[in-house]
Amino acid sequence: MAPLIPRLHLFEIDDQPWFPAFLRSRIQNALTAAWNSNTPLQPQSPARIAASTLIRELGSSLSSYTFIDFCAGGGGPTPTIQKTINAHLKVEGKPPVDFILTDLHPNVRAWDKIARHFPQISYERQSVDASKAPKHLVERQDGKKVMRLFNLAFHHFDDVLARDILRDTVKTSHGFAIFELQDRSLAGMVSVCMLGVASIVMAPAFAWKWRSPTSLAFSWLLPVLPFVLVFDGIVSCLRTRTPSEVESLLRGCGADTSSWEIQSGRCKFIWPCGYLNWVICRPVERV
Template sequence: MAPLIPRLHLFEIDDQSWFPTFLRRRIQDGLTLAWNSNTPLQPQSPAHIAASTLIAELGSSLSSYTFIDFCAGAGGPTPAIQRAVNGHLYAQGKRTVDCVLTDLHPNLDAWEDIFRNNPQITFERQSVDASNAPRRLVQRKDGKKVMRLFNLSFHHFDDALAKDILKDTVNTSHEFAIFELQDRSLANVITVLMLGVAAIAMAPLLAWKWRSPATFVFSWIIPVLPFVLVFDGLVSCLRTRTPGEVEALLRGCGADTSLWEMRSGRSKFIWPCGYLHWVVCRPVE
C-alpha cells in the first residue's frame, strides 16, 4: 500500500557542508549505536536483522560475494553484519566474506578502529562516488561478486542521483541491498522521538566511553546532537522511498535491467512501530 505522505526531498542538517565535522562524527556514531543496540524493547538489533535478511536472500551463493558499503558513515551495521554472516558461513564450513567501507566523506578514524578489530573489513581512504565507483573497487581480483550495501543512506539521494547510482550498480556490480530504519508513516515519528530521548539520556555514558566531552556539552548543555538526530530523522522519513518507488528508479535508470528482480520486506526491530525496511535486487539466474 502506498503511503499517504508523498515523498519530499527536504534537506538534512548532517548533509550540509557547513555542519561541523566533529559534530557530524558524533551523529554518525549515534546512528551506528542505533544500528547495534539491544534493549528490552529491542530483542534483536537492526544490524542482526539485516544480516539475517542477507543470509536468507543470498542462500547458497552467500560466500561468493564481497560486501561494499557505500555511504558507510562511522561503519553503521557493517561490522555486525560481517560477524553474523561469517559466523553462519564458518558453521557450514564455507569460505567467509570480506567487507569494504566507502563514503564520499571517509570517516577514517572510525574505520581504522574497525579494521584493527576485524581485518576482514577494509576501507577506501579516498572519497568514493557511488554513481561512479572506481573499477578497482568493484572488479574484484579474487573473482568474487560485488554486493552493494546502502545502509540508511539511499534516501539521501535525489531521484537523478539515485538513478545514476543504480545505473552504475547494474553495470558494474552483481546485486544491491537497501536497508532503512524508517518509512513515510506518522507512526514512525514515535521511533524518531525515542532516538532523540535516548541521545539525551545516554549522553553522559557515551561522553565517557568515547572520551568526548563535546558529546556531553552538545547533548545536555547545548542540545545540538539530539536536535539534529530528531530533525534529520523526521526528514529521513519524508525522503524514504517505497520498494515500488525504488523499482521505478531502477527500471528508468538507463541500464538494461530486464533480468533484474527485486524482493522487499520489513521486520520490527523496536516496539511499538520501529521497522527495518529492506530491498534486495539481483539478476535472475
C-alpha cells in the same frame, strides 16, 4: 499499501557543509549505536536483523559475494553484519566473505579502528562516488561478485543521483541491498523521536565511551545533537522510498534491468513502532 505522505526531498542538517565535522562524527556514532543497540524493547539489533535478511535472501550464493558499503559513515551496522554472516558461513564450512567501507567523505579514523578489530573488513581511503564506483573496487581480482550495501543511506540521494547510482550498479555490480530504519509513516516519525530521547538519556555513557565531554555539553546544555538526530530523522522519513519507488528508479535508470528482480520486506526491531525496511535486488539467471 502506498504511504499517504508524498516523498519530499528536504535538506538534512548533517549533510550541510557548514555543519561542524566533530558534531557530524558524533551523529554518525549515535546512528551506529542505534544500529547495534539491544534493549528490553528489542530482541535483536537492527544490524543483526539486516545480516539475517542477507543470509536468508542470498541463500547458497552468500559466499560468492564481496560486500561494499557505500556511504558507510562511521561504520554503521557493517561490523555486526560481517560478524554475523561470517559466523554463519563458518558453521556451514564455507570461507569468510569480505566487506569494504567507502564514503564520499571517508571517516578513516573510525574505519581504521574497525579494520584493526575485524580482518574481513577493509576500507577505501579516497572519496568514493557511488554513481561512479572506481574499477579497482568493483572489478574483483578474486572472482567474487559485488553486492552493494546502502545502510541508512539511499534516502540521501535525489531521484537523478539515485538513477545514476542504480545505473552504475547494474553495469558494474551484481546486486544491491538497501536497509532503512524509517519510512514515510507516523510510526516511523515516532521511532525517530524515540531515538532523540534515547540520545539524551544515554549522553553521559556516550561521552564516557567517546572520551568526549563536548558530546555531553551538546546533548544536555545545548541539545544540538538530539535536535539534529530528530530533525534529520523526520526528514529521512519523508525522503525514504517505498520498494515500488526504488523499482521504478531501477527500471528507468537507462541500463538493462530485464534480469534484475527485487525483493523487499520489513521487520520490527523495537517496540512499538520501529521497523527495519529492506530492499534487495540482483540479477536472476533464467533456466
